[in-house]
Amino acid sequence: MSDAAHLAIEVTGLRKRYGGNEAVAGVDLSVSAGEVLAFLGPNGAGKTTTVEILEGLRSRTSGHVRVLGTDPAEATAAWRERLGVVLQGAKHEGDFTASEIVTMWSAYYRSPRRVADVLELVGLRDAARTRTRRLSGGQQQRLAVALALVGDPELIFLDEPTTGFDPAARREAWETIAGLRSLGVTVMLTTHYMDEADQLADRIVVISRGHIVADGTAAELARHAAIPTRVSWDAAELRRDQLPERLRELLAAPAASGPADPPEVSAGVEARPTIATGDVDGVVRELLAAADAAGTRLDSLAVRPPTLEDTYLALTGDGS
């Protein structure tokens, strides 16, 4: 079998121009069947535009696009049967109950799932008879997922499923999305939260200003971004003048915080010398040796690898 047969989504050279502005500037993307992919990027990076082109809701300027083997620009009802779409912030009729809305939408499909099953799947069984205007933000989002699931799709698009949520609602939505994995559906979710992408997805594709800037697991993205790990300790335990020459230079380089005065008298961050390095092992060994030589202990030693946020900011260029 060819590779294409396993691909739920296949995109090459996708472009979308609005006047003089190119919102999507040559995107290549492939998503395998059964994969959970996070499409990550800051607001205005071209995420929603790309996804709406894939959903057949928006036209494209150029490029090759196949979603479940079909060009979305020639969307048919049969193709839409196989697709589930959760748009950003759609609000359903507040006077209907959750169960009524799912029933109404189940009529749109040839062989829908049972309404009770869908509500169970997204954890809304107890809210089935609640008017949707009284559902919490997290519950409303679950309802939106229920509507995307009711047609028993092979592929689901989720556009920013947790934007504007409080932590509890976010956790709820994450559980629901994680549950989709067990159904074996392919999921493409857009988000501007790196932790969300890391938490939910097998693979992360990062888009910035209309271009794909990285593609891989969270760990691979961190390596790709090549952000140094930060090694720090309390100046009270090991002073600058007790360090070997090489470490002193490393210390001076990134740190405008490197104190010229004796560290004992400086306060705050300056009381915590920090070395940013790609060679964690070497730096730590030298630090421990220096502590040995000075006859002190380095109980305060901390090694902080780059966070997801550091990686994200470095990749999307938002940190600069």
Added chain:
Amino acid sequence: MNRLAQLRSEARFNLLGFRRSPAATFFTVVLPIIFLVIFTSIFGNEIISSTGARVATVYVPGILALALVSANFMNAAIVTVIRRENGVLKAMRATPLPPWVYVGGQLAASLVLTAFMTALVIGIGWLGYSVEVQPGAVPSLLITLGVGAAAFSALGLAITCVCPSEQAAPAITNMCVLPLYFVSDVFIPSEGAPRWMVVIGDIFPIKHLAHALGNTFDPFSEGIPMPVSRWLIIAAWGVFGVLVTLRWFRWTPRG
């Protein structure tokens, strides 16, 4: 599901939404009845010397026209704008439901509402004001209701193209129909009104609707009424509504 079942389901949920919306229920069901009672009370229900018929013979069809406009034009417009602005129409676009089934479901719901209001207004007119449907006029009544419901539903979809927001929809739709009621023999007879008012009434479809319905109740009309020219004018407005909708209708929020 097959298309017929889909249509039925859409119509059923449209009617459910209508029943649960206090504003829609008040303006479409309660208000026309209040108008009917108020106008016939103010102007009495005497025999008008010039026509020989009772005053209510004019008000029953007028109020029926108002109820039809409300059940079709106002409802279609307001519900559609609310759904559009909340992203529901856009989400529907991503399902296999064909747009014509969506529109058909809404039209079917409006027809049910129109039938209900017709029965209610005719019932009150008959019991309260001795206004009777002339048996020979029943075909004319049914054709007028059908043409009117379709045309005003189409105009309801068309007017959404100029409604920028959920809040604007009730204001814009009322702005279209309220002044017309006054020049269309719905609230007051246009007899003796200035020429320009008569002309405006003649251009727009509400007056033709009121008069086409009026034939149904006129005890002195001879033979079987067939107000063909009025039907054609109403239908022409409906076609205009369809064309505007096809050209400018949006599924995505404007706000």
